[in-house]
Amino acid sequence: MTAVLELDRVVKDYPGSPPVRALDGVSLAVEAGELVALVGPSGSGKSTLLNVVGALDRPTSGVVRIDGQDVADLRDAALSALRGRSIGFVFQQFHLLEGLTALDNVAAGLLYQGVPAPERRRRALDALDRLGMADRRDHRPRALSGGEQQRVAIARAIVGEPAIVLADEPTGNLDTRNGQEVLEHLEQLNAHGATIVVITHDPSIAARLPRCVSIRDGRVVGDQRRSLTAIETATGTARDTATDTATAEVAS
Secondary structure (H helix, E strand, O other), X not given: OOEEEEEEEEEEEEOOXXXXXXXXXXXXXXXXXXXXXXXXXXXXXXXXHHHHHOOOOOOOEEEEEEOOEEHHHOOXXXXXXXXXXXXXXXXOOOOOOOOOOHHHHHHHHHHHHOOOHHHHHHHHHHHXXXXXXXXXXXXXXXXXXXXXXXXXXXXHHHOOOOOXXXXXXXXXXXXXXXXHHHHHHHHHHHXXXXXXXXXXXXXXXXXXXXXXXXXXXXXXXXXXXXXXXXXXXXXXXXXXXXXXXXXXXXXX
16 A cells, blocks of 8 residues: 555644644554544644644654655645645635635635636536535535535545545534534545545544544554444444454554
């Protein structure tokens, strides 16, 4: 398998007296096709780690590779290009443009890739269709439910076929039913090959995903891969049998 995200002993300090260490020697690899939960309480370092792996911030030390590219080698313009090409973002607050339709919000995800307008709209409609939203393509955000807005946001994240999708608390603004639907869509996208990392503080979300990386005090304190049977037990679902995968715990 090919790692699309690699962190090697990553440290992130913020100025202060003394400096505040938000990440403390984080090493992590996410391979193509994985669906990973990154879980931890408030203040654990999740947001800082999201900024680093999303190429929104640079580490103080250590190595970060995104889609095979070492971010230390990139100037700001090249880093922005990598972010636009290789990373899809899904946020808790949706961040849709109110003046645009669902279709145009998704197509906007291709603006900086030089894709011609007709092709942007074609690919945007295909992405909406994958999320069951093609029939809502002409609706503006205020005419959509929270769950529908998040599905549009996911379509925008995947329209450029990025190497990895980072979903930051994607169910945080949704009720239970809509939150479950959003997670099911992420699972379906992963089943078709998308690499997805879900950042969450919710252990019930982490319990349903095949891999769970736990972070606390800026360190990785656990990295667990679950069998499908274990996921079914945790979520109360009933499916056919599957092969167990290895489980590894990293001591804090």
